[in-house]
Amino acid sequence: MGWLYTAPALLIFSVFIIGPTAYTFYVSLFHWNALNTAKSKYIGLANYRSLFGSTAPSFLSSAWHSLYFSGAMVIGGTALSLAFALLLQRGGRLLGAARVAIFAPHATPVVATSLAWVWIFNPQFGLADTLLRAAHLGQPGWLQSTTWAMPSVIVYSLWHEVGFTVVLFLGGLAVISPELSEAARVDGANGWQEFWHVTWPQLRPVTLFVVIITSISSLQAFTQFYEMSQGGPVYATTTLSYLLYQEAFVFFDTGYGAALAIVLFAVTAAFTLLQRRTGDRISRSS
Amino acid sequence: MTALPSEVRRRGLPRRRTGGAARPAGPAGRARHGRLPVRIVAVLAGLLFLLPFYYVVVTSLNSASVSASVSDILLPHWQWANYSRAWAAAPWPRLFLNTLLIASATVLLALATSLLAGFAFGVMRFRGRGLLFGLVMSVLMIPGTVLIIPDYIIANDINWLDTYWIQIVPWGASVFGIFLVRQFFMGLPQEIFDAAELDGAGRLRMLWSIGIPLVRPAIVIISLNVFLASWNSFLWPFIMTSSPDVQPVEVGLAAFAGANGVDFPALSAAVVFTTAPILLFFLFLQRHFITGAMSTAGGVRG
Numbered sequence: 001m002g003w004l005y006t007a008p009a010l011l012i013f014s015v016f017i018i019g020p021t022a023y024t025f026y027v028s029l030f031h032w033n034a035l036n037t038a039k040s041k042y043i044g045l046a047n048y049r050s051l052f053g054s055t056a057p058s059f060l061s062s063a064w065h066s067l068y069f070s071g072a073m074v075i076g077g078t079a080l081s082l083a084f085a086l087l088l089q090r091g092g093r094l095l096g097a098a099r100v101a102i103f104a105p106h107a108t109p110v111v112a113t114s115l116a117w118v119w120i121f122n123p124q125f126g127l128a129d130t131l132l133r134a135a136h137l138g139q140p141g142w143l144q145s146t147t148w149a150m151p152s153v154i155v156y157s158l159w160h161e162v163g164f165t166v167v168l169f170l171g172g173l174a175v176i177s178p179e180l181s182e183a184a185r186v187d188g189a190n191g192w193q194e195f196w197h198v199t200w201p202q203l204r205p206v207t208l209f210v211v212i213i214t215s216i217s218s219l220q221a222f223t224q225f226y227e228m229s230q231g232g233p234v235y236a237t238t239t240l241s242y243l244l245y246q247e248a249f250v251f252f253d254t255g256y257g258a259a260l261a262i263v264l265f266a267v268t269a270a271f272t273l274l275q276r277r278t279g280d281r282i283s284r285s286s
Numbered sequence: 287m288t289a290l291p292s293e294v295r296r297r298g299l300p301r302r303r304t305g306g307a308a309r310p311a312g313p314a315g316r317a318r319h320g321r322l323p324v325r326i327v328a329v330l331a332g333l334l335f336l337l338p339f340y341y342v343v344v345t346s347l348n349s350a351s352v353s354a355s356v357s358d359i360l361l362p363h364w365q366w367a368n369y370s371r372a373w374a375a376a377p378w379p380r381l382f383l384n385t386l387l388i389a390s391a392t393v394l395l396a397l398a399t400s401l402l403a404g405f406a407f408g409v410m411r412f413r414g415r416g417l418l419f420g421l422v423m424s425v426l427m428i429p430g431t432v433l434i435i436p437d438y439i440i441a442n443d444i445n446w447l448d449t450y451w452i453q454i455v456p457w458g459a460s461v462f463g464i465f466l467v468r469q470f471f472m473g474l475p476q477e478i479f480d481a482a483e484l485d486g487a488g489r490l491r492m493l494w495s496i497g498i499p500l501v502r503p504a505i506v507i508i509s510l511n512v513f514l515a516s517w518n519s520f521l522w523p524f525i526m527t528s529s530p531d532v533q534p535v536e537v538g539l540a541a542f543a544g545a546n547g548v549d550f551p552a553l554s555a556a557v558v559f560t561t562a563p564i565l566l567f568f569l570f571l572q573r574h575f576i577t578g579a580m581s582t583a584g585g586v587r588g
Binding site: 001002003005006008009010012013015016017018019020021023024027037084087088090094095097098099100101102103104105107108109110111112113115116117119120122125127130131134159163164167168170171174216219220222223226227241244245248249254257258261262264265268269272273 | 321324325327328329331332333335336337338339341342345355356359360398399400402403405406407410411412414415418421422424425426427428429430431432433434435436437438439440455456458459464489514517518520521525536537539540543550553554557560561564565567568569572575576579580
């Protein structure tokens with residue numbers, strides 16, 4: 001009987017997720033003809049070999065951009081959201097309002113708000129450069145600069161994402177033992193010592209969770225790159241996800257795009273398994 | 287399938303839910319650090335996060351050629367014509383209707399599949415239950431970007447490209463939803479269902495009349511999250527659709543931006559009127575979103 005109840009969900013998963021994942025691997029072995037599937041040619045692992053070829057934008061530079069973006073999101077996002085969570089952990093109207101303000105960007109569509117940030121980074125009329133000019137500071141050119149385009153997208157993405165992870169940390173802070181902090185204070189610990197030796201160790205499971213979901217979601221980020229920089233200038237913001245879109249749906253090299261998808265799948269699966277393994281270990285030891 | 291959050295979170299990363307996870311860290315006994323500096327920094331941080339919203343609203347009311355002094359770009363000049371220009375440039379009512387229809391249908395389908403499967407995994411005993419649940423959980427390892435190529439090919443084969451179907455059905459099952467419902471049912475005493483069975487209630491009636499009222503909090507959390515994720519998604523509908531008849535509002539906005547990128551006041555106006563509904567939706571229900579997310583993390587013990 002149970003099978004019957006799980007059938008609708010399993011049917012959707014099988015048809016649109018599990019089956020297609022296997023199908024992606026199949027497609028990645030072909031020089032796929034998007035217009036006439038019957039004309040696709042089996043080429044074995046050639047798509048995977050050309051990952052290391054010299055086409056521009058190359059797989060390796062895109063992988064580096066993905067690492068750059070995800071690394072900044074994980075480190076910057078985790079540090080920022082932990083800091084905000086500690087700042088906002090006490091109750092009260094004002095702090096509650098600040099929580100909502102910080103969470104609000106996360107509820108907005110990336111298409112819409114990344115467009116707003118394109119204008120913020122506009123070199124002539126944008127808010128960022130106008131403020132810099134008023135302060136007589138140099139202007140980095142933001143999205144037009146190969147150096148600053150990625151940091152600009154990261155700033156936007158942190159603004160959009162941090163609210164959610166702040167709330168995750170707040171959830172973690174809400175369930176840690178107040179007795180331990182109490183005891184530390186009685187023993188004369190200062191604020192920093194209390195955080196470092198008492199609060200932080202108890203937040204480790206939540207931190208791990210935040211790190212993993214931020215890694216996975218950053219690897220898949222697409223919309224802000226599409227709206228803010230189109231992978232440029234000169235491929236400076238072409239990440240693996242953006243490359244996948246471009247190869248499959250702009251250049252119609254579906255087989256190569258599928259090979260990229262399999263690489264992304266492998267990395268994501270590794271992160272997910274890592275989370276589960278470390279999660280199990282933590283729950284066993286505690 | 288939008289960006290950062292949704293691509294992962296549309297399928298969701300379920301965590302164990304503990305009962306009273308969101309214990310408020312009230313002011314009691316915590317007033318050791320100076321509260322005033324904390325408050326000032328918190329208010330400044332909040333305002334900094336709101337600044338882009340303010341800025342886009344002001345930009346939507348300025349003329350394009352406004353000279354770039356700080357006061358000029360931060361004070362509105364009440365150019366309401368930007369709004370009429372933006373409104374006239376695309377079939378917005380239709381796009382809004384499409385989004386609303388797609389998001390609502392996705393919520394209903396995801397609720398139905400989650401309740402049925404979560405009930406089965408949480409209450410019923412059957413062979414292969416563990417195996418099937420493992421299969422459901424394994425879906426989490428598969429990112430949406432991986433699926434876009436094969437699902438496009440499949441949609442093409444079954445003539446689902448450029449339809450509502452391809453925007454609804456693939457997202458009509460949620461790992462997060464199934465997991466949440468299962469956790470709720472596992473937390474209920476089994477005797478409730480045993481007693482109902484003695485009364486001769488069928489399984490489906492049991493779920494409908496006893497189960498659903500008891501798992502209402504899970505229903506609220508699933509509905510809100512699926513709705514928001516569907517409304518905010520971009521990559522999926524962008525690839526799968528091509529005509530405004532079935533496209534959601536975000537894809538319409540992106541197309542508008544592509545065609546009118548230089549008319550930034552009008553584009554800002556479009557950003558404002560397309561974002562306002564979903565932002566208001568969030569603000570009215572922010573308590574549910576925030577406590578939902580907090581209890582997610584409160585349960586993170588591996």
